[in-house]
Amino acid sequence: MMLSRVANNIYWAARYIERAENTARLINVNSHLLLDLPRRIRLGWEPIIEILGNDALFYQRHDTADERQVIRFMVSEQANPGSIVNSLRQARENARTIRDIIPREAWEQINQNYLHAREHASSSLGRRKRDDFLRSIILGAQSVTGMLAGTMTHDEGYDFLRMGRNLERADMTTRIVDVRSASLLPEMSEDLSPFENIQWVSVLKSLTAYQMYRREMRIRVRRPDVLRFLLQERRFPRAFYHATCEVENCLQHLPHNEKPLKILTRLQKKVLSAKLEQLQQEELHGFVDVLQLDLARLHNEIRASYF
Amino acid sequence: MAIRWGSYKVKGLHDELIRVSGRPRPAARALCDYLRALKDKDIEEYRAAAETAIHVMGITFTVYSEEEGSIDRAWPFDIIPRIIDRSEWQQVEAGLRQRVQALNLFIDDLYHKQQIVRDEVFPEALLKDSKNFRPQCVGIDPPHGVWAHICGSDLVRDSDGTIYVLEDNLRVPSGVSYMLENRQIMKRVFPELFENYNILPVDDYPSQLYDMLASLAPRGIEQPEIVVLTPGIYNSAYFEHAYLAQQMGAELVEGSDLVVDKHNMVYMRTIEGLSQVDVIYRRIDDLFLDPEAFAPDSMLGVPGLMRAWKAGNVALANAPGAGVADDKVVYSYVPEIIRYYLNEEPLIDNVPTYRCFNKTERDYVIQNIAKLVVKPANESGGYGMLIGPQATQEERDKFVNLIRRDPRNYIAQPLLTLSTAPTLVGNRAEPRHLDLRPFILSGEKTYVTTGGLTRVALRKGSTVVNSSQGGGSKDTWIVDMESGQ
Numbered sequence: 001m002m003l004s005r006v007a008n009n010i011y012w013a014a015r016y017i018e019r020a021e022n023t024a025r026l027i028n029v030n031s032h033l034l035l036d037l038p039r040r041i042r043l044g045w046e047p048i049i050e051i052l053g054n055d056a057l058f059y060q061r062h063d064t065a066d067e068r069q070v071i072r073f074m075v076s077e078q079a080n081p082g083s084i085v086n087s088l089r090q091a092r093e094n095a096r097t098i099r100d101i102i103p104r105e106a107w108e109q110i111n112q113n114y115l116h117a118r119e120h121a122s123s124s125l126g127r128r129k130r131d132d133f134l135r136s137i138i139l140g141a142q143s144v145t146g147m148l149a150g151t152m153t154h155d156e157g158y159d160f161l162r163m164g165r166n167l168e169r170a171d172m173t174t175r176i177v178d179v180r181s182a183s184l185l186p187e188m189s190e191d192l193s194p195f196e197n198i199q200w201v202s203v204l205k206s207l208t209a210y211q212m213y214r215r216e217m218r219i220r221v222r223r224p225d226v227l228r229f230l231l232q233e234r235r236f237p238r239a240f241y242h243a244t245c246e247v248e249n250c251l252q253h254l255p256h257n258e259k260p261l262k263i264l265t266r267l268q269k270k271v272l273s274a275k276l277e278q279l280q281q282e283e284l285h286g287f288v289d290v291l292q293l294d295l296a297r298l299h300n301e302i303r304a305s306y307f
Numbered sequence: 308m309a310i311r312w313g314s315y316k317v318k319g320l321h322d323e324l325i326r327v328s329g330r331p332r333p334a335a336r337a338l339c340d341y342l343r344a345l346k347d348k349d350i351e352e353y354r355a356a357a358e359t360a361i362h363v364m365g366i367t368f369t370v371y372s373e374e375e376g377s378i379d380r381a382w383p384f385d386i387i388p389r390i391i392d393r394s395e396w397q398q399v400e401a402g403l404r405q406r407v408q409a410l411n412l413f414i415d416d417l418y419h420k421q422q423i424v425r426d427e428v429f430p431e432a433l434l435k436d437s438k439n440f441r442p443q444c445v446g447i448d449p450p451h452g453v454w455a456h457i458c459g460s461d462l463v464r465d466s467d468g469t470i471y472v473l474e475d476n477l478r479v480p481s482g483v484s485y486m487l488e489n490r491q492i493m494k495r496v497f498p499e500l501f502e503n504y505n506i507l508p509v510d511d512y513p514s515q516l517y518d519m520l521a522s523l524a525p526r527g528i529e530q531p532e533i534v535v536l537t538p539g540i541y542n543s544a545y546f547e548h549a550y551l552a553q554q555m556g557a558e559l560v561e562g563s564d565l566v567v568d569k570h571n572m573v574y575m576r577t578i579e580g581l582s583q584v585d586v587i588y589r590r591i592d593d594l595f596l597d598p599e600a601f602a603p604d605s606m607l608g609v610p611g612l613m614r615a616w617k618a619g620n621v622a623l624a625n626a627p628g629a630g631v632a633d634d635k636v637v638y639s640y641v642p643e644i645i646r647y648y649l650n651e652e653p654l655i656d657n658v659p660t661y662r663c664f665n666k667t668e669r670d671y672v673i674q675n676i677a678k679l680v681v682k683p684a685n686e687s688g689g690y691g692m693l694i695g696p697q698a699t700q701e702e703r704d705k706f707v708n709l710i711r712r713d714p715r716n717y718i719a720q721p722l723l724t725l726s727t728a729p730t731l732v733g734n735r736a737e738p739r740h741l742d743l744r745p746f747i748l749s750g751e752k753t754y755v756t757t758g759g760l761t762r763v764a765l766r767k768g769s770t771v772v773n774s775s776q777g778g779g780s781k782d783t784w785i786v787d788m789e790s791g792q
Contacts, residue, residue, distance in 0.1 A: 004576040005564050097540055100549050100559060156578065255579045306578040 006101060007160045008307040009094045014164030016091035017110070020084045020117070021141035022172035023074055024134040026051070029179055029206030031130065036198045045070035051175045052082060068125055075133075076121035084137055085121055088114040103151040106144055113140040159250035163302065166250075170243035171295050174288045176206060177230055200226045207238045224277035227284070231271055240291065244268050247298070260301040267294045309350065310342045310736045315729060321466045322738055323389050323728040334392045334786050337503050342387065347734045353496055354731065357386050360492045366485070367546050368774055382485060383779035386496060387736065389728045389743075389761045393507065393787045399462065399470060399745075400755045402654030405645060407458050407747045410475065410632045412648040414454040417631055418444050428647050429640055433664070436715045437631055438685055439478075441593060443600055444628035447617055450523045451751055455632065456624035457516075457588075458747045459483070462759075463658070464726035471658045471723070473742065475641070477625060477633035479590050483746050484547040486760040487512060487554075489782040505787040507757045512746070513554035516588075519750035520555075523622035524585040531585035533557040534575065536565070538591050538607045543775070548590050557588070567611030571618040586622045587612075593627050635684045635718045636662055659721060663714040672719040673710065676703050679719040681710070694770075696722055725770050728781065730763055739763050740770045743783065758783035 030048055046065040049058045052074070061079060062069045076085045092114045099107050117137060123129040145165070152158055200221050204210040213221070213229050216236065233239040248264055251257040271291060279287055313329040324335035331339035345353070358381070366382040391399075416423050417440065423429045434440060459480030461473040490509050494501060517533065524531035537548035539561050552559035564575050565584065574581035589596065595605040600613035615621045631637070639660040645653045661668040661679070672679060681693040693706045710717045727738035745759030761781040762772035772778040 001558070001582060002578045003558060003560060003564050004578055005561065007578045100553050160578075 002156045002160075004307050006098055006157070008303075009098050010101065010157050011160045011164035011302075011307075013091050013094035013098070013110070014161045015168040016087045016094065017113070017141050017144055018165045018168035019082065019172065020087040020091070020113075021138050022169065022176070023052075023082070023084050023087065024137040025206045026172070026176055026179065027071065027074060027124075028131070028134050029176055029203055031127070032202040032206070033179070033199055036202060037195060047179060048074070051178050054080065054082065071125055071130070075124045076118075085114070085117050088117050098157075101157050103147065105151065106147040109140065109144050109147060113137075113144065116140065156254065159253050160306075163247050163250045166243040166246040167295060167299060167302075169238060170240050170247075171292060173207065173230060173238055173240050173243070174291050176203060177227065178285060178288045179203070196223065197221050203230075209236060209238060212236050227276040227279075231274070231276065241268065241271055244271070254306070256305060260298060260305055263294070263298045263301050267291070267298065270294065309345055309347055309734060310729075312339055312343060312736075315736055315738070317727070317738060319466065320724065320738055321464055321468050321726040323391070323464075323726055323741070324387075325729065332390075334390045334788055338388065338390065338500065341500060341503075342729075342736070350731070350734045353386055356496045357384055357492055360495045364488060364491065366488045366492075368543060382488070383765065383774065384489060384492060385730045385739075385763055385765075385779050385781045386493075387729050387731060388493060388782040388784045389741065390784045390786055391758060393785050394789070396758065396785045399655060402472075403460060403745060403747050403755050404753050405649065405651060405654050406460065406472065406475070406641065407455065407749055407753065409645040409648045410458070410477065410641070411453050411455055411749060413644045414626075414629055414632050415452050416648075418447060418454075418628060423644070423647055426647070428643055433636060433715070437634060437637075439593070439628070439630035439634055441628035441631070443613060444626070447626075447628075449626045450525070450622060451749075453749045454626040454629040456519060456523070456626070456749055458749070459744045459759075460747065462655070462743045462745065463723055466724040466726070468726075469656065471656050472641070473658055474635065474638055475633060476744075478592060478630040479544075479625070480744070480746065481544040481547050481590075482744055482760040482762075483512060483756070484550040485780055486746075486756065486758070486783070488550075489760075489780060493782040504784065507785045507787065509757050509783075512756055513551065515748055515754045516551065517555040517557070519748045519752075519754065520557075520586045520588055520622075520624060522751035523624060525619055525622060526583075526585055528585075532575075532583060533586045533588065534560045534565075534584055536560055536562070536587050536589040536591055536609075538562075538595070542590070544590065551588070562591070562605075562607045562609050565609040565612070567609060567615050571611070571615045571620050573609070573612065573615045573621045584621060586624065588624050593630060596623075596627060635660075635682050636664070636715065637684075639718060658723065661719040663710050663717040663719065669710065669714055672717075673707050676707060676719075678721065680722050681706050681717055681719045684716045684718065694722065725764075728761075728763070730765070730779075730781075732767075737767070739765060739767070740772070741781070742772050758785045 026048060030045065044065065045067055048070060049055050049065055057080060058065065058073055062073070073080050074083055077083050080086065092110050095102060095107055095110045120133055124133040148161060200223055201210060204213050204221065204226060207230065209230065213226065216233065217225050217229060219225055229236065229239065231240045234242055234245065236242055244264060244267060248261065251261050251264065274287060312325060312331065315325055315328055317325050317328060324331055324339060326332050361381050361384060368380055368382060413423065417434065424431050424434060455477040457480060459476040459482060462470055463473045464470050486509060520533050521531055533555065535548055535552040535557050537545060537559060539545065549559055558575065560575055566574050566576060566581065568574065573584045575584055591607050594601045595607045597608050597610060597612040598605045599610045613627065616623050616627065639657065639662050642653045642657055645651060661672050663669045663672055677695045679695045681695065683691045693702060695703060725740040725742060727740050729736035730739035741761055741763040743759050743761050746756045748754040761783045762778050763781055764770055764772045765779045766777055
């Protein structure tokens, strides 16, 4: 028997941890993209704010989206509820109320993640130490995931944890794909095409997907194949489709799952039947939006059914 | 310098372990020999081992701060145990049973015929002024006629060796989880001592608590749904709420997890829908329990809970209204209450208590305030009291005014010299004052913990043992000397 409040707290603790990790990945991909692109077409940091749906909040507080301000906003700004530090703090506050459900070591790691991020956030502002900082955020989140996988009973509580993590991951993967689609002009001029592939490599790398892509696809890095890998691959754990399959698996263990499963199945069909190679930048951006809205719908249904 | 009992000074004190300098009491002899043989380095090691155990086991109490939110502090613990001989403990235990039985009869009477008031043993005026009498509870018949299911009574020992009851906590007494954890720490740190002593176990408490709560369940079913109702993570005793729920295998719930329907049934919200609740061990004060019946703006409670309780569909422990007997003026009547309901003499004495609402006694208190401890009727945790001998004239004058303005709300007692026990200060043992809080469970049957929670004032000369005010704790050993060491 699991209390709704407890299920809700586990679910959100997992979402916040995953959100912090993926925000770190998102900053990473953009940092690398900027280094790869020729100066005249650099779009800077503005797209990141838009992709996370934070532009209104950001421009209330800042005039221009320069690197320093955007990074500070995304890493540690108090007013941004989705900043890395705030996400980790909320993960901790959620985990605190379920300390009797999660193993002690996992609680300590979640606590430690927040304290570490808060203390070292300022080192992310300069480029030199940024990589180390972001990597430590990703590693901290992965440690929690590993501890929970290895030491928590795989009961209903664990199902809610996995659902939270994978819904957040699916959502963030679409956003990271979106960085790429937003950061280039729709019509790629001839002389820029050499950069095309380099940029997709950095997208893959930010999701730790480059090596796996290579093994799995056994072809050079090309846009349609990368999109197929990140959105439709069943076996890669950060791929959109994989994440939805995880959610499906969790839902199958839970009572009255008909409604959320129905939404999920429709969503899976949509992503698998998409002709990704035919989607131009504008259309890709639109398609990503559709997926994100469907995820929001799925979240609402889970909330209505269980919390 | 390691521990030298010859230089341990107990003059004018009653020490729990040492009779006169250099001479341990019989039950403490083996322990004292053991401690004397330790080198500084060993003591250091044991202390570190205890600290590690506390950290690893996650034994904390919560302090709230503006800046950081709630902070878990490590539990302050002294590694030298306090020892009580079993034969003495058996008398104390009998006294506690007697006391709690009488208190429950008293509460039940107050919410029914009030015979004790009609017979003029307990003054009607006191009842009228009582802050903890709940008119909403009149006429209710809780299972087994028991209102105070969990009672924590504070015992102290004066310098002549007499044990007194200092107060009875009948609302939501806390501390029992620390009693249990203290024993776990000691087993980890001093396993060899447990081989040499016949120490009675304490670990039985969670299952006794579960059985007691189950005996209150209204539905006659095999496995009633029992929950622990907590105000939440910011409460200072949250550790204990979570600990007891876990140990009993009960759900730990907050007010928002529970709902009362129009048939006056209580349910908890689970991922499978609503699930009926039979017994609530509530760790929320009466006034926050049900916004419908008490404080309308309480966010902690469950609307309709009182309806469900009155209808007999759910059991609450402790019952609402039990706090009427948890009042320092009522306390002064406990000996009369025992005689009235049980026709017996009290087996444990009260500390002599002056009631300020009585003019003669009030005049005595005001004249002798420099010698007395003055306490408000309804505070706990050592707050709002005056320790006459240690207070300034200004503070004493302030209390004289307070007493004159609201005599019903104050009692006074002579300042006892609480007994002491050796406590580590650096690598030496020094006497520190302490008390003892045993817990008494009443349902179908009565159960008294083996010993209880020993709280010790860590500051030299201090008698304030509360953990929020610089107190620590010790493991409490009830040892059986007769069946051999």
